[in-house]
Amino acid sequence: MSLVIQGGHLIDPANRVNGEKNLYIDDNGFVVGVGKSPPGFKARITVKAQGKIVCPGLVDLRARLREPGLEYKATIESEVHAAVAAGITTLCCPPDTLPVIDTPAMAQMLQSRAWRFGLAFIHPLGALTQRLEGKLLADMEALDEAGCVGFTNALSPVTDTLVMRRALEYAATLDLTVFLHAEDPWLRNGGCVHEGEIGTRLGLPGIPEAAETVGVARDLALIEQTGCRAHFCGLSSARAAAMVAAAQKKGLPVSADTTAHHLHLTEHDIGDFNTLCHVRPPLRGRHDREGLRKALANGIISAICSDHQPHEPDAKLAPFARSEPGISALETLLPLTLRLVDEKLLTLEEAIARLTHQPAQIIGVETGHLGLGATADICIFDPEARWTLIEDRLVSRGHNTPFLGQTFHGQVTHTLVGGKLVYESPPA
Amino acid sequence: MNQGLQFDDTGRLRHLLTIEGLSRQTILEILDTAESFISVGQREIKKIPLLRGKTVVNLFFEFSTRTRTTFEIAAKRLSADVINLSVGTSSTAKGETLLDTIRNLEAMHTDLFVVRHGESGAAHMIARHVPPHVRIINAGDGRHAHPTQGLLDMFTIRRHKGDFGKLKVAIVGDILHSRVARSQIHALKALGVDELRVVAPKTLLPTAVEKLGVIPCSRMEDGLDGVDVVMMLRLQRERMQGAHIPSEHEYFNLFGLTPVKLALAAKDAIVLHPGPMNRGLEIDSAVADGPQSVILPQVTYGIAVRMAVMALIMGGSPGRREETHPVAASRARAVVTTRKRK
Numbered sequence: 001m002s003l004v005i006q007g008g009h010l011i012d013p014a015n016r017v018n019g020e021k022n023l024y025i026d027d028n029g030f031v032v033g034v035g036k037s038p039p040g041f042k043a044r045i046t047v048k049a050q051g052k053i054v055c056p057g058l059v060d061l062r063a064r065l066r067e068p069g070l071e072y073k074a075t076i077e078s079e080v081h082a083a084v085a086a087g088i089t090t091l092c093c094p095p096d097t098l099p100v101i102d103t104p105a106m107a108q109m110l111q112s113r114a115w116r117f118g119l120a121f122i123h124p125l126g127a128l129t130q131r132l133e134g135k136l137l138a139d140m141e142a143l144d145e146a147g148c149v150g151f152t153n154a155l156s157p158v159t160d161t162l163v164m165r166r167a168l169e170y171a172a173t174l175d176l177t178v179f180l181h182a183e184d185p186w187l188r189n190g191g192c193v194h195e196g197e198i199g200t201r202l203g204l205p206g207i208p209e210a211a212e213t214v215g216v217a218r219d220l221a222l223i224e225q226t227g228c229r230a231h232f233c234g235l236s237s238a239r240a241a242a243m244v245a246a247a248q249k250k251g252l253p254v255s256a257d258t259t260a261h262h263l264h265l266t267e268h269d270i271g272d273f274n275t276l277c278h279v280r281p282p283l284r285g286r287h288d289r290e291g292l293r294k295a296l297a298n299g300i301i302s303a304i305c306s307d308h309q310p311h312e313p314d315a316k317l318a319p320f321a322r323s324e325p326g327i328s329a330l331e332t333l334l335p336l337t338l339r340l341v342d343e344k345l346l347t348l349e350e351a352i353a354r355l356t357h358q359p360a361q362i363i364g365v366e367t368g369h370l371g372l373g374a375t376a377d378i379c380i381f382d383p384e385a386r387w388t389l390i391e392d393r394l395v396s397r398g399h400n401t402p403f404l405g406q407t408f409h410g411q412v413t414h415t416l417v418g419g420k421l422v423y424e425s426p427p428a
Numbered sequence: 429m430n431q432g433l434q435f436d437d438t439g440r441l442r443h444l445l446t447i448e449g450l451s452r453q454t455i456l457e458i459l460d461t462a463e464s465f466i467s468v469g470q471r472e473i474k475k476i477p478l479l480r481g482k483t484v485v486n487l488f489f490e491f492s493t494r495t496r497t498t499f500e501i502a503a504k505r506l507s508a509d510v511i512n513l514s515v516g517t518s519s520t521a522k523g524e525t526l527l528d529t530i531r532n533l534e535a536m537h538t539d540l541f542v543v544r545h546g547e548s549g550a551a552h553m554i555a556r557h558v559p560p561h562v563r564i565i566n567a568g569d570g571r572h573a574h575p576t577q578g579l580l581d582m583f584t585i586r587r588h589k590g591d592f593g594k595l596k597v598a599i600v601g602d603i604l605h606s607r608v609a610r611s612q613i614h615a616l617k618a619l620g621v622d623e624l625r626v627v628a629p630k631t632l633l634p635t636a637v638e639k640l641g642v643i644p645c646s647r648m649e650d651g652l653d654g655v656d657v658v659m660m661l662r663l664q665r666e667r668m669q670g671a672h673i674p675s676e677h678e679y680f681n682l683f684g685l686t687p688v689k690l691a692l693a694a695k696d697a698i699v700l701h702p703g704p705m706n707r708g709l710e711i712d713s714a715v716a717d718g719p720q721s722v723i724l725p726q727v728t729y730g731i732a733v734r735m736a737v738m739a740l741i742m743g744g745s746p747g748r749r750e751e752t753h754p755v756a757a758s759r760a761r762a763v764v765t766t767r768k769r770k
Contacts, residue, residue, distance in 0.1 A: 195635045196635055196636050197635075197636040197639045199634070199635070200634035200635055200636050200637055200639065200640065201448070201610075201639075201640065202548055202549065202572055203548040203569075203570055203571030203572035203573070203607055203610055204548050204549070204570075204571070204572070205571075206634075206635060208635070272433060272549075272552055273548070273549035273552045273553065275553075314525065317525070317527055317553070317557070318525070318526065318527075318547075318553065319526070319545065319547030319548065319549045319550040319553055319569070319570070320547070320548060320549040320553075321547055321548065321549075321570070322547055
C-alpha cells in the first residue's frame with residue numbers, strides 16, 4: 001500500500017538527515033523518496049505528521065518476550081503489540097528461553113511466531129554454549145543460518161575460561177558477534193543489589209562493582225587474544241565503561257550498551273525495598289550513573305536498550321532478594337531516552353541514533369535507517385506531547401515498572417513495519 | 429523514608445519495622461513506657477488487661493527461642509491471646525507464598541503479627557499488604573533490622589549509663605551480617621551518642637558503613653579505646669565457610685572480648701550481648717559473667733520493651749499522650765517506680 005508521511009521532521013542519523021521532509025513508501029514497503037516524490041508516485045494513504053518527528057523504527061538489543069517457556073508472564077503476541085506501541089520495530093531476544101535457543105528449529109520457530117503477527121521483527125540471539133551450560137559450544141553456524149544475529153550465554157556465566165576462549169575463537173572463525181554479560185559469578189555470590197550505601201542500609205547482599213570489572217577484564221583479555229568481535233551488554237558501572245573505552249581506543253572490536261533504567265535510576269531508588277527496582281546487573285551509585293551517561297554521550301556506549309523483562313505481579317510480591325529481577329521496559333525506552341535530550345546529555349539526533357542505526361549496526365541487520373531502498377520501519381512521535389505512565393495504558397503484559405506515575409515528554413503516534421501502518425495512537 | 433509505612437496519617441506509630449526514621453522523641457517514648465512495665469514483671473500477678481481480647485500471632489520463619497519467648501511473655505502479660513507459629517517447616521515448605529500465609533492468618537482475625545523472616549525486607553513487604561487495622565512488629569528480617577533488640581539495648585544503656593549525649597559506644601563483631609548492629613546504629617544515632625564505632629575485620633564490615641554515621645575500626649585497640657559501652661555481636665560459627673575469617677582461634681585472639689581487651693575501655697564501661705553467646709569465640713566467660721556485663725538484665729528488659737512496643741502500636745500514640753490514652757491510663761495504675769528523666 002503506497003503511503004506518504006507528510007510534513008514531519010525527518011531524523012535519520014545514518015543518512016545525516018535532520019529536517020522537514022516528506023517520506024514516500026511504495027507498495028512493497030520500501031522507501032522510494034525522501035523529500036521529493038518519485039515520478040508517478042501516487043499515495044493511497046497519507047499520514048499527516050506536522051509537528052512530529054519521523055525516525056527509523058527503534059531497534060532494541062535485548063527484550064525478553066517470555067515465549068517459549070514462561071507464557072504466564074507474557075507472550076510474543078502480547079509483547080510485539082507493546083513494542084510497536086512504543087515505536088520499536090526490531091527486537092533481539094536472548095536465548096535463555098525454555099527450551100534454550102540452541103537449535104536452528106528454536107530460532108526459526110521464534111521468528112515465524114513473530115512474523116505471524118506482522119508487527120515487530122524478532123531477531124534471536126543464539127546460545128553460545130549448549131543449554132547455556134558453559135561446557136560445549138552450540139552449533140553457531142547452523143544458528144547463524146537460522147537467523148541468529150549474535151551469540152551469548154545470557155546471564156548464565158561461562159565460568160570455565162578455556163571454554164570462553166574457545167567460544168570466542170570459534171565465533172571469530174565464523175565472523176560472528178558475541179554478546180557478553182560480563183560478571184564474575186563468585187563475586188556476585190548471590191547478591192541482589194549494588195554493594196554500597198543502600199545495600200548496607202537495607203542489609204541486602206551486595207554485588208560489588210568488581211563483579212563487573214573482573215568479568216570485563218577477563219573477557220577483554222580473551223577478545224584481545226582471539227580477535228573476536230564482541231558486544232558488552234548492560235554495563236552498570238563507570239569503571240567498566242572506562243575499561244571498554246580503553247579497549248576501543250586500543251582498536252579492539254568491542255561495542256557496548258546500557259539500559260534506559262541504568263541511565264536514570266540509582267541504588268537510592270530502591271528506597272524501602274522497592275522490588276520494582278530489583279534488576280540485574282543492579283542499579284549502582286550516582287557516580288556510576290554519571291559515568292554511564294558520559295560514556296553514552298562520548299559514543300563509547302553506542303546503544304540504549306530496554307532489557308525488557310515482563311513479570312506477573314507475584315514475581316515482585318516477595319522479600320526483595322526473593323523477588324524476580326527485571327523491568328517491563330519496552331514502553332519507556334523512547335520516553336526515557338528523550339529525557340536525556342531534555343537533560344541536554346544528547347542531541348535529539350544522537351538519541352535517535354542510539355536507538356536505531358547504532359544498535360542495528362551491532363547486530364549487522366539492514367534496518368535502523370530510512371535511505372532510499374530501506375525497509376520502511378518507521379516510528380513517528382509527537383515530541384511535545386506530555387503523558388503519564390499509568391498501569392491501564394501499558395500494552396505489555398508486564399506491569400512491573402518503577403516509572404509508574406511519572407510524566408514523560410514525547411509520545412509515539414504511528415508505527416510502520418515494512419511500510420504497513422501497524423500502530424496508531426488512540427485519539428486523545 | 430520509612431515514615432510512610434511505619435506511621436499512620438496522623439503520625440502515630442502503626443508498625444515497628446525498623447528504627448531508622450524513628451525520632452529521638454519516639455524512641456524515648458517507648459523506653460519511658462517500658463520503664464512503667466518493668467514493675468509488672470515484679471508483681472505477684474504479672475498481668476495487665478491492656479490487650480485483652482486481642483490476638484497476637486508470633487510468626488517465625490526462622491528458628492528462635494529467646495526472641496519468640498520474650499514476645500510471647502510480653503503479649504501474655506498484656507492479656508493478649510498468643511499463637512506461636514513456626515512457618516519455616518510447614519506451609520512455605522509446601523510452596524505457599526509468604527503473602528498467602530499472611531492472608532490466611534489474617535482471615536483468622538489476627539490483630540498483630542510479630543514476624544521473623546530470613547530475608548531482609550520481609551516485614552516491610554508484609555506491612556505493605558495487610559489491611560489498615562493489622563499491625564506488624566518486625567522481630568528480625570535477614571540482615572536488615574531487629575528493632576526491638578535495638579530498643580532493649582537502648583533501654584539497658586539508659587538504665588546503666590544515663591545520658592546518651594556523653595557516651596562513646598563500640599559495636600564489635602560481624603557487622604556485615606548483623607540486623608542487630610543496624611538497629612543499634614540507627615537507635616544510637618537518633619539518640620545522639622557522642623561517638624559510635626564499629627569494630628570488625630574488613631571481611632565483616634559492610635561497604636560504605638561510614639555512610640550510616642559510624643567510625644569503622646579494624647583493630648580492637650582503636651575500637652575499644654575509652655568507650656563507655658561495648659556491644660558485642662554473635663558470630664555465626666559457619667563464617668569460616670565464606671572465607672570471612674580463618675579460624676575461631678584467630679578470631680578470638682583478635683576480636684574476642686577478654687578482660688585484657690576490655691581494660692582498653694573506660695573503667696566503668698558496660699558490656700552488652702544480644703545472645704545467644706559463643707563463649708570463647710566472641711566473648712570470654714570472664715567478661716560475660718563479670719561485673720561489667722549487663723547481658724542478663726538485657727533479657728529482663730527485653731520483655732518490658734516488647735510490652736511497650738505492643739501497647740503503643742496497638743493503641744498508643746507516641747508523642748501525643750493524653751490522660752485517657754490506654755497506655756497512660758494503665759501506667760497510672762501500673763507505675764510503681766518510674767525513674768525521673770529530664
